[in-house]
Amino acid sequence: MKPLYLALDLGAGQGTKVGLFRGTKELQAETVFPIESYGPDFASYSEGLLGWILRLLEDHGLSATDIRATGIATAGILTDEGAFQLIHNLDHFNGHNLRSFFQERLDRPTAIENDANAGALAEWSVLQVELLYWVFGGGxxxxxxxxxxxxxxxxxxxxxxxxxxxxxxxxxxxxxxxxxxxxxxxxxxxxxxxxxxxxxxxxxxxxxxxxxxxxxxxxxxxxxxxxxxxxxxxxxxxxxxxxxxxxxxxxxxxxxxxxxxxxxxxxxxxxxxxxxxxxxxxxxxxxxxxxxxxxxxxxxxxxxxxxxxxxxxxxxxxxxxxxxxxxxxxxxxxxxxxxxxxxxxxERGLNANLVGSAVLAALAAGENPAV
Incomplete structure (x- = not known):
């Protein structure tokens, strides 16, 4: 059986998308941790998101020990250690490290990237060529x-x-x-x-x-x-x-x-x-x-x-x-x-940021994201 990856796409609009992938191509479950549940600070957000994920796993007959690795896509700019340096609309997250939080609490390899970079890695995992990836949205x-x-x-x-x-x-x-x-x-x-x-x-x-x-x-x-x-x-x-x-x-x-x-x-x-x-x-x-x-x-x-x-x-x-x-x-x-x-x-009807997060998880686990 292919490894189970936890994929997260942190948004400041509707919420944080959560996906459970078998490999990087098979989305088995998806939900959204709503922005109304973020709470007033990083601690309430991270603990609330973790609880949301554990309930999703339980609903599908899984547990945290089944996760091979976690990938996180996020808006904004990070430090090279994975902490938030500049994240618009969630500036109270700046200085906090979501990668470290999940790596410590789930005891699994964890990676975090800017969401455009994550989306680009999703494209690369399919095309397997050098490429440029552009996202047009608010910017x-x-x-x-x-x-x-x-x-x-x-x-x-x-x-x-x-x-x-x-x-x-x-x-x-x-x-x-x-x-x-x-x-x-x-x-x-x-x-x-x-x-x-x-x-x-x-x-x-x-x-x-x-x-x-x-x-x-x-x-x-x-x-x-x-x-x-x-x-x-x-x-x-x-x-x-x-x-x-x-x-x-x-x-x-x-x-x-x-x-x-x-x-x-x-x-x-x-x-x-x-x-x-x-x-x-x-x-x-x-x-x-x-x-x-x-x-x-x-x-x-x-x-x-x-x-x-x-x-x-x-x-x-x-x-x-x-x-x-x-x-x-x-x-x-x-x-x-x-x-x-x-x-x-x-074109495949998938969310590029979420697929990119699964690719990040595979890379963090030292596995081939194209498989």
Whole structure:
């Protein structure tokens, strides 16, 4: 029988996903420890989560001694010892070490990684090639995985300086998009870059108009290349023209101000060939291509092979059929042989972070995660 792995995906939204895997491919049980049960501090969270896991095991006729190893995926930046250094929305966890807690309480090998890195390892466990993995959500996160399954340039022990973030692991936050380039790209789709800046300042404040390292001539890439960013682009492109509303029902129209929902409505409009949505996705793809060229220049100087696949995860990546073509066309003009593809884990209907946690557990146990 394949070993039993405990997989955890710590979230600050709905809760912590818990999975029991046989090997890294067979999910036997899954549940969510709800955020309402986290409690006021790290101690209440960790003890509550452990109790939740023990009950899940008992419900399936198992015990803690059946677990071979544990893997944990988490948002944020860690120390090289596995403690939380910077975890947004759960800053009272900073300085605490969830890896050590589970390793001591369950007496099993335990590993913890940033969730984008974990998702990337899940992709690698299937494809078994060097790859880049990008997650588009509230921001744009990423990872570079070597052919032999190592996370390259992980963001640990961060100094707090933008220049100390490798583009491959924090692309949205670290990559600068020059405003002159953006103005030109907006003009190509008959849209106004100054209008986009006004929307960005309204959403996030004037500080969002400053790029990495305090650059006044650039923006952080994730202000555009993210779920909220795509919605901002649409608002800038559509301006005061409400023609698109004819193609949405009243409930969909009301949801266009919510980035967590509006993305699928923009995709619907693109599929119906509505010009504002088509131009939004053309623009998104072109900007992604420019950001990709910046990323690849740094990564290739650090040893990234030419033409590695780029696997996309996160809800906005489902819009790949709409923004992908314009990005790939520019890749060709730039001489880039990389191709954008959907996450193979998403295609299988699995959670990439949770599968990645099982891969982490297998690696912690010294076992082959591809089996």
């Amino acid at each position: 744009w996160g990423g990872a570079w995985i070597s052919r032999d399954g190592r996370v390259m340039y992980p963001s640990v022990n961060w100094s707090g300086k933008d220049e100390d973030l490798h583009f491959s692991n924090e692309p949205g936050y670290a990559i600068p998009l020059e405003k002159l380039t953006l103005e030109s790209l907006f003009t190509e789709v008959q849209s106004s870059y100054p209008r986009f800046e006004r929307i960005l300042a309204e959403d996030l404040g004037e500080g969002a108009l400053v790029g990495p390292g305090g650059r006044q001539d650039a923006l952080r890439a994730e202000t555009i290349l993210s779920g909220p960013g795509r919605c901002r682009l649409f608002r800038a492109v559509v301006a005061d023209d409400d023609f698109y509303e004819r193609f949405l029902d009243i409930h969909e129209t009301r949801q266009m101000s919510d980035p967590s929902i509006a993305g699928r409505h923009i995709s619907k409009l693109s599929s119906m060939r509505v010009e504002a949505a088509l131009n939004t996705d053309r623009l998104y793809g072109k900007i992604l291509a420019h950001a990709t060229r910046i990323l690849l220049r740094q990564a290739q100087a650090d040893g990234l092979a030419d033409g590695v696949p780029i696997c996309l995860g996160g809800k906005p990546s489902y819009a790949l059929p709409y923004f992908g073509p314009s990005a790939q066309r520019l890749f060709g003009r730039f001489g880039l042989m990389n191709y954008l593809r959907p996450s193979v884990i998403d």
